[in-house]
Structure formats: C-alpha cells, structure tokens
Amino acid sequence: MALSSRRSSFWSAALAILCSLFIISISSSAQSQPDNASKRRLVERPAPAYPALARGLALAGIVRVEAVVSPEGSVKTVDVKGGHPVLVQAAVNAVRKWRWEPAAHESREPIEVKFTPE
Numbered sequence: 001m002a003l004s005s006r007r008s009s010f011w012s013a014a015l016a017i018l019c020s021l022f023i024i025s026i027s028s029s030a031q032s033q034p035d036n037a038s039k040r041r042l043v044e045r046p047a048p049a050y051p052a053l054a055r056g057l058a059l060a061g062i063v064r065v066e067a068v069v070s071p072e073g074s075v076k077t078v079d080v081k082g083g084h085p086v087l088v089q090a091a092v093n094a095v096r097k098w099r100w101e102p103a104a105h106e107s108r109e110p111i112e113v114k115f116t117p118e
Helices: 003-030 052-057 085-095
Strands: 042-044 061-069 075-082 107-115
Touching: 052 085, 061 085, 075 085, 085 107
Parallel strands: none
Antiparallel strands: 061 075, 061 107
C-alpha cells in the first residue's frame, strides 16, 4: 500500500471515530433528566478555585457533574459528566463543599460549574 493511501486511510478512520464520538455526546446530552433528579434548594455554594494553569491559558468552560446528596444535605459522591480536564478537579473540589436543604431521601443533583478567566 502506498504511503499516501495509508495516510488517507488513517485520516478517514480518525474522522469516522471523531464523528461517532460527537454523535454519542449529542445523543447522551439530548436525553431527559433522570426521574430521580431533584430540585433541592442549595443553601451553601462555595465558588471553585480557578486553576493557575487555566488562568495562564485564559481558559473558560463548563464542567458538568452529578452530585449524590445525602438526606442531611451533604455531598456523598461527585460523578464527572463532562468538561475540560484542566477545570474538572477544581469543580469537583468545590461541589464536595456544597450543601443542600435536608430532604427525606438521598437525591441526585445535576450541576454545571462555569469557569471564566479572571
């Protein structure tokens, strides 16, 4: 197989993979909220620390997470759903400190943490 033919095959395969990943991300974000998502009132929301690397790059973005909140209102777990890797840990650290109003049951809270250059 000629070198140009192999390069063409490589780029075709790479493009097909990227397209399929894009379609998967669109279809998963288009799904409705799960039935167990609640609208508990947030009572404490410390702001995330803007990472130094992100500041140096003037990086902005949104990190999407889902927090499992105990009946008492504290965060039990945080599951990252998407976002820039440089921003993810700062968002997770902040959300772990958030507090909701007490409720009868554990809940799952979809959250978007927005980062803008300072």
